Amino acid sequence: xxxxxxxxxxxxxxxxxxxxxxxxxxxxxxxxxxxxxxxxxxxxxxxxxxxxxxxxxxxxxxxxxxxxxxxxxxxxxxxxxxxxxxxxxxxxxxxxxxxxxxxxxxxxxxxxxxxxxxxxxxxxxxxxxxxxxxxxxxxxxxxxxxxxxxxxxxxxxxxxxxxxxxxxxxxxxxxxxxxxxxxxxxxxxxxxxxxxxxxxxxxxxxxxxxxxxxxxxxxxxxxxxxxxxxxxxxxxxxxxxxxxxxxxxxxxxxxxxxxxxxxxxxxxxxxxxxxxxxxxxxxxxxxxxxxxxxxxxxxxxxxxxxxxxxxxxxxxxxxxxxxxxxxxxxxxxxxxxxxxxxxxxxxxxxxxxxxxxxxxxxxxxxxxxxxxxxxxxxxxxxxxxxxxxxxxxxxxxxxxxxxxxxxxxxxxxxxxxxxxxxxxxxxxxxxxxxxxxxxxxxxxxxxxxxxxxxxxxxxxxxxxxxxxxxxxxxxxxxxxxxxxxxxxxxxxxxxxxxxxxxxxxxxxxxxxxxxxxxxxxxxxxxxxxxxxxxxxxxxxxxxxxxxxxxxxxxxxxxxxxxxxxxxxxxxxxxxxxxxxxxxxxxxxxxxxxxxxxxxxxxxxxxxxxxxxxxxxxxxxxxxxxxxxxxxxxxxxxxxxxxxxxxxxxxxxxxxxxxxxxxxxxxxxxxxxxxxxxxxxxxxxxxxxxxxxxxxxxxxxxxxxxxxxxxxxxxxxxxxxxxxxxxxxxxxxxxxxxxxxxxxxxxxxxxxxxxxxxxxxxxxxxxxxxxxxxxxxxxxxxxxxxxxxxxxxx
Numbered sequence: 001x002x003x004x005x006x007x008x009x010x011x012x013x014x015x016x017x018x019x020x021x022x023x024x025x026x027x028x029x030x031x032x033x034x035x036x037x038x039x040x041x042x043x044x045x046x047x048x049x050x051x052x053x054x055x056x057x058x059x060x061x062x063x064x065x066x067x068x069x070x071x072x073x074x075x076x077x078x079x080x081x082x083x084x085x086x087x088x089x090x091x092x093x094x095x096x097x098x099x100x101x102x103x104x105x106x107x108x109x110x111x112x113x114x115x116x117x118x119x120x121x122x123x124x125x126x127x128x129x130x131x132x133x134x135x136x137x138x139x140x141x142x143x144x145x146x147x148x149x150x151x152x153x154x155x156x157x158x159x160x161x162x163x164x165x166x167x168x169x170x171x172x173x174x175x176x177x178x179x180x181x182x183x184x185x186x187x188x189x190x191x192x193x194x195x196x197x198x199x200x201x202x203x204x205x206x207x208x209x210x211x212x213x214x215x216x217x218x219x220x221x222x223x224x225x226x227x228x229x230x231x232x233x234x235x236x237x238x239x240x241x242x243x244x245x246x247x248x249x250x251x252x253x254x255x256x257x258x259x260x261x262x263x264x265x266x267x268x269x270x271x272x273x274x275x276x277x278x279x280x281x282x283x284x285x286x287x288x289x290x291x292x293x294x295x296x297x298x299x300x301x302x303x304x305x306x307x308x309x310x311x312x313x314x315x316x317x318x319x320x321x322x323x324x325x326x327x328x329x330x331x332x333x334x335x336x337x338x339x340x341x342x343x344x345x346x347x348x349x350x351x352x353x354x355x356x357x358x359x360x361x362x363x364x365x366x367x368x369x370x371x372x373x374x375x376x377x378x379x380x381x382x383x384x385x386x387x388x389x390x391x392x393x394x395x396x397x398x399x400x401x402x403x404x405x406x407x408x409x410x411x412x413x414x415x416x417x418x419x420x421x422x423x424x425x426x427x428x429x430x431x432x433x434x435x436x437x438x439x440x441x442x443x444x445x446x447x448x449x450x451x452x453x454x455x456x457x458x459x460x461x462x463x464x465x466x467x468x469x470x471x472x473x474x475x476x477x478x479x480x481x482x483x484x485x486x487x488x489x490x491x492x493x494x495x496x497x498x499x500x501x502x503x504x505x506x507x508x509x510x511x512x513x514x515x516x517x518x519x520x521x522x523x524x525x526x527x528x529x530x531x532x533x534x535x536x537x538x539x540x541x542x543x544x545x546x547x548x549x550x551x552x553x554x555x556x557x558x559x560x561x562x563x564x565x566x567x568x569x570x571x572x573x574x575x576x577x578x579x580x581x582x583x584x585x586x587x588x589x590x591x592x593x594x595x596x597x598x599x600x601x602x603x604x605x606x607x608x609x610x611x612x613x614x615x616x617x618x619x620x621x622x623x624x625x626x627x628x629x630x631x632x633x634x635x636x637x638x639x640x641x642x643x644x645x646x647x648x649x650x651x652x653x654x655x656x657x658x659x660x661x662x663x664x665x666x667x668x669x670x671x672x673x674x675x676x677x678x679x680x681x682x683x684x685x686x687x688x689x690x691x692x693x694x695x696x697x698x699x700x701x702x703x704x705x706x707x708x709x710x711x712x713x714x715x716x717x718x719x720x721x722x723x724x725x726x727x728x729x730x731x732x733x734x735x736x737x738x739x740x741x742x743x744x745x746x747x748x749x750x751x752x753x754x755x756x757x758x759x760x761x762x763x764x765x766x767x768x769x770x771x772x773x774x775x776x777x778x779x780x781x782x783x784x785x786x787x788x789x790x791x792x793x
Contacts, residue, residue, distance in 0.1 A: 029117035047080020125215025141324035155211030171208035230324030237318035263318030271322030340427025377426035445535025449475035475531035483535035553646025555592035587620035606639035
């Protein structure tokens with residue numbers, strides 16, 4: 001026994017030394033390894049054969065992906081050597097196939113590559129021939145003729161090729177010899193009678209039959225042959241053919257006839273009646289057949305599988321019914337015809353489940369394997385993707401395919417693709433199968449945030465609370481994750497520090513005011529809000545906000561000179577002879593608000609019931625309603641109320657005492673005249689011209705001083721948004737000033753037409769601000785005003 005183990009070990013070493021590490025078949029690497037090789041035995045150097053850098057194996061994550069055989073092999077990422085991981089049993093892996101080939105795939109990433117190779121498992125002589133029975137009994141008549149043959153059981157050997165059963169040996173005896181036949185499927189032996197038997201001399205003969213395989217060293221198995229010597233049945237059945245051939249489809253139904261064998265016996269009676277039986281079956285599809293014992297008809301009785309074995313060898317025995325039955329043998333070779341009965345099997349390996357939406361065309365997504373166990377056209381499979389998807393299937397090698405990108409991907413249109421793959425063979429009718437592959441598309445920052453509009457108009461009431469939300473901007477980004485996370489910011493510049501007026505919440509888009517607005521100071525703002533996403537690189541877009549300040553009635557009317565002094569009582573004289581409609585005086589007032597809030601009306605509030613005077617509701621002119629009478633008072637106190645048209649209405653009052661003089665000489669001269677007459681160039685106009693010239697000189701001197709101060713001071717002490725100031729001058733004019741800008745307005749106390757003369761002051765080159773006086777025209781600070789413009793009050 002020890003010698004046998006040593007011989008097996010030497011033969012195993014011999015096979016290992018004779019391994020062919022690789023050869024190319026259609027561009028594929030093929031290795032060979034003997035079965036039962038010890039774990040760790042080198043199969044081949046994959047890195048060397050693929051001309052890969054060994055350092056790349058580990059960084060690219062090379063691994064063997066064929067799940068069915070993954071446990072048998074291992075890839076060393078440090079050396080690139082493929083070695084045996086678990087002992088291989090060829091008989092278990094490939095059963096009856098002569099060639100045992102294992103297809104493997106090595107997959108590497110970055111870039112994604114697939115390398116295919118095969119490992120041929122070589123058979124070693126590790127199985128001894130085995131007989132189904134340890135003993136067989138033969139009944140042979142003593143009248144048997146020399147040369148008569150007797151069938152012997154066939155030995156089974158799990159090994160293939162040269163390691164299978166090659167010959168038989170018979171123990172030494174004087175009556176029988178052994179005739180060995182090499183068939184297409186197996187090697188059989190027949191017992192040949194060499195010398196006549198003598199039952200009376202030796203009724204029972206025991207022989208030993210030894211089956212020897214072709215291994216080196218050879219292995220063998222034995223069986224005992226017990227020969228009972230019978231008496232006289234001297235004719236044996238004879239078959240019409242020694243070899244019968246037949247063909248049958250693998251899907252043949254039970255009862256389908258295959259072939260009929262025929263044998264004849266020259267004897268009569270029981271010695272000439274023949275019974276047909278199967279003997280010495282092999283281990284293929286033989287159980288799927290049966291033979292009629294009297295007719296010799298062979299029919300199908302079970303399932304026939306071409307994929308298991310494509311041919312079956314049957315051995316039929318014809319035995320007579322004599323007292324000493326005699327038998328003859330023939331062979332029946334049944335060829336199995338393939339039928340398209342196997343559906344293609346789709347297997348998806350190495351699938352990249354998520355792919356970037358900017359992946360270029362021809363990017364590999366996964367590998368697909370299709371297996372069809374049928375033969376010929378029945379096993380030729382075509383693979384295709386159903387529907388309109390940006391992917392296609394390319395044939396790689398034999399039954400290997402790759403799924404690649406075939407068009408542009410857009411995650412915003414389709415975040416995932418369900419690819420329906422169909423595999424159809426070439427049979428008639430064809431068989432097919434389908435598989436669904438789901439590929440997710442990952443986001444790329446290819447969409448900038450979008451606002452619903454490019455320009456937004458925002459309306460804010462003046463006197464708004466500081467910190468209140470003015471408006472909320474919102475942008476939408478079609479991307480997801482960080483690529484869609486939007487932050488907001490206000491675009492500002494040194495010339496337009498808008499961030500000192502407004503602040504924006506970067507996450508919510510809420511715009512807060514940092515100060516309370518005064519419509520009388522500024523009426524509109526314009527700035528841009530930018531939306532940025534968090535992608536790499538980030539994308540952005542902007543929206544322009546026009547903020548309009550809405551006026552509120554927060555300014556009371558202001559009575560102008562000469563009646564503007566608070567708490568004072570003014571006196572006006574009229575002659576006793578004044579006619580109805582006599583012009584007494586005119587009340588002038590202004591309101592810093594605009595629109596209806598600055599629309600003024602004049603009323604006499606005291607004394608009630610006085611019907612001597614009336615006032616123009618819109619003009620403010622006080623006139624007599626009738627002539628004087630002796631019953632009228634000499635002094636008439638009047639309280640004039642000036643109201644605006646706001647909600648609620650605001651008002652101011654002025655007190656005037658109208659004194660009736662006895663004659664026109666008692667009336668002090670004033671700079672006014674009755675408005676019913678045409679105006680001419682009078683002394684009043686001369687005074688007005690002198691005042692205009694004086695104010696212009698003062699303006700020029702102020703401008704020179706302002707420039708000098710600006711050059712000297714750089715700290716910006718003049719506030720751009722300082723409160724307006726109304727200043728009354730001794731000559732009856734008033735000025736509206738705001739920081740570095742001033743508007744001078746002159747009025748005549750005697751004229752029915754009051755002219756407002758606006759002298760433009762230089763504006764700083766800042767962002768555009770709209771300024772209005774008493775609800776009149778609106779000027780942009782960046783525009784150049786004319787040297788002198790009259791605005792009707």
